[in-house]
Amino acid sequence: LLLAKGRIRQILKVTEVRFMAGLLLVAIGLLAWILYSQLHLPWQESLQKAAFDAVSALSTTGFSSMSYADWPAAAIGLLMVLMVIGGGMGSTAGGIKLLRICLASKALRFWTRRQVTDSSEITPVTYVRAQGKTTASRDLIRSVFGYIGLYLAILVTGTLLICLISDLTLTDSFFDFASSLGTVGLSMGATGPQTADGVLLVEMAGMLLGRLEILIVFKGVYSLKEIISQRLRKPRFPENHCSLL
Known part of the structure; x- marks a missing residue:
């Protein structure tokens, strides 16, 4: 809305926008340098692929410019971090969300200083x-730290479950479950037609939690439990029921 009204300066002051821009600049620079120095890609191609995949991971869009099989x-690891952080508050992007990470980092900085x-x-x-x-x-x-803790607990649990029921490595398990929980769509190649049913079920649970928001799902399950409990406690006959006997 601010962009439509031409309030560019006001947009640039928004904390979430500034945090996203700074994060992308750092991530793209590091990714480009890693691809250039370790994969020996041309500098222009390294920068192009780094920018595309970094934006895809942070925005949880899910497009990739190349296979990650040969990536350092x-x-x-950088892509994993971007996927876990995710997009902006109020958006359909997955992840913890930029504003939560930004507020948590500010709170930690003030706490450490004290x-x-x-x-x-x-x-x-x-x-x-x-x-x-x-x-x-x-x-x-x-609430920010509570949500971050809950998100990371689910992320670790899902990763370990995939490791237990499959022969995937810890890196592949973490990457693909982080992609599922963040509703990203990127993959190390572990998720496909050949994937075991147990792994797919774990990833499906992660996708539901990530897309619908974790607390919303928990609230729905709790409300359903309360409804069932109330119906089970409800007497079969009304209290003023009169027996014909």
Whole structure:
């Protein structure tokens, strides 16, 4: 909306936009250097492929410019990080979301500063939305860290489950489940027609959690449980039922 109104300066002040731009610049630069130095691709081709795949991973779009079979481990690791971070709040992109990561990093920086300097000063965590500068409440920061912890716990659990029920490596398992949970679509080649049914079931669960949002799914399951419990506790006959006997 700001872009349609021509408010470019206001867009550039938004915390999530600035964080995304900085993250992409760093990721693209590192990926290009890794592909250039270790795969010995031409510099222009390395930059082009790095930019395309970095944007694809962070936006959880799912397109790839080449097979990852020959990619160095460092490049694969960077793509994993981008997939886990994901897109913007309120978007259909998967991942933890940019704003949560940004707020968590700010909170950790302030906490570390307090611990190192032994300062009792409380510095509020602020961020800029399209509506203007906002102070993050303690409840918001707690919910951010809670969601990140829950997301990472599911990510680790799904990865270990795939390792247990298949012969895939830890890297392949982590990459493909992170892709499923983040609803990205990128793959190391572990997911395909030949994939075991158990692995596909784990990835399906990850896709549902990632697309519908983890807390929404948990809330739905809890509400369904409450409805079933209430119906089971409901008496079969009304209290004022009169027996003919």
